[in-house]
Amino acid sequence: MSEVAKFSATETLRDGRRVEIRALRHEDRTGLEDAVRRASAESLRRRFFAVRRHFSEQEMEFFSDIDFVSHVALVVVADEGGGPVIVGGGRYVVLEPGRAEVAFALIDDYHGQGIGAALMRDLAAIARDAGLKELIAEVLPENMAMLQVFKKSGLQPTMRREDGIMHVALQLS
Numbered sequence: 001m002s003e004v005a006k007f008s009a010t011e012t013l014r015d016g017r018r019v020e021i022r023a024l025r026h027e028d029r030t031g032l033e034d035a036v037r038r039a040s041a042e043s044l045r046r047r048f049f050a051v052r053r054h055f056s057e058q059e060m061e062f063f064s065d066i067d068f069v070s071h072v073a074l075v076v077v078a079d080e081g082g083g084p085v086i087v088g089g090g091r092y093v094v095l096e097p098g099r100a101e102v103a104f105a106l107i108d109d110y111h112g113q114g115i116g117a118a119l120m121r122d123l124a125a126i127a128r129d130a131g132l133k134e135l136i137a138e139v140l141p142e143n144m145a146m147l148q149v150f151k152k153s154g155l156q157p158t159m160r161r162e163d164g165i166m167h168v169a170l171q172l173s
Helices: 026-038 041-048 057-064 115-129 144-151
Strands: 008-012 018-023 071-080 083-096 099-106 134-139 158-162 165-171
Touching: 008 115, 018 115, 026 057, 026 071, 026 083, 071 115, 083 115, 099 115, 115 134, 115 144, 134 144, 144 165
Parallel strands: 099 134
Antiparallel strands: 008 018, 018 071, 071 083, 083 099, 134 165, 158 165
16 A cells, blocks of 8 residues: 555644545545535536536546545544544646646535645645656636645646646646
């Protein structure tokens, strides 16, 4: 088992709440589905470029069956109502040697708390340790919060707009 599959870190949010950022587990599938149901239509549109509340069995397998080599996923777990609940996550998928696409999703109650920056930092470190040189992302131009996460990541992003999409490249080396 990859060491990345055991990843866990505790983060204190801007409002003082604490969350765990940890490696996704196969048994987290229901928690992922619950998080999608809790996300606003706008948050889903920003992540998937469409409002998607349900995914096919094949898509859910893709999102939940992670090998931690070509596909790395972290979830954000908060204590809500006395129990752990998935409230977001981030992942990267290797597209070709040295290069992976990164993406994030977070339910609205946790926006603006520094989670995107923490996920970016953790995924960049994991990617760098795996020998990746570049992370890329496609972002809607109006998703200023995500673009700010990339700008403030310390990874010197390059951005170009094409066909209504911001194409972001982050250098890891």
